[in-house]
Amino acid sequence: MSEQAVGARIGNIVLWGLQVLLAAYFIYSGYLLFGDGLVRKFDEIGFGQWFRYVPGVLEIAGAVGLLIPRLSGLAALGLSGVMAGAIGTELFLVDKGDAMLPSILLVLSAVVAWFRRDTVRALLVSLRPGAHRTG
Structure with missing residues (x-):
């Protein structure tokens, strides 16, 4: 096995490790959004308590999606968007908000999205009209 192949394999393992850690955190965070622990924060945001469920579901x-190889890049891209929204919320809608954690999560999700961009490209190609036709 060439050095380049070994490096690619190690990089893939590290990326999967990051994806698993991000998935674990986002499941935990989403679970918290369905509980009562963030009611006060969402009262402060001012969109109503129903809004807690939107980021929770996302x-x-x-x-x-991070754990499904075909969807991992798209999921990471979507989570980057969710974290961008969280950063904006923390900076502009929450009194004494702290945007550090969502900023870190945005960067980590963007790293996964970048390195899994081939899966996004393949998914988009498969959605084109006529992409499933043969011959």
Whole structure:
């Protein structure tokens, strides 16, 4: 096995490790959004308590997607968007908000999205009209 192949294999293992850690965190975070622990924060945001469920569903769906090879890049891209929204919320809607954690999660999700961009490309190609036709 060439050095380049070994490096690619190690990089893939590290990336999968990151994806598993991110998935675990986003499942935990999504679970918290369905509980009562963040009621006060979402009262402060001002969109109503129903809004807690939107990021909760998106985070759990993204976490599951991170663990499915074909969806991992798209899931990471979506979670990057969710974290961008969380950063904006922390900076502009929450009094004394802290955007550090969502910023870190945004960067880590963007790293996964970048290195899994081939899966996003393949998924988009498969969705094109006529992509499943043969001959």
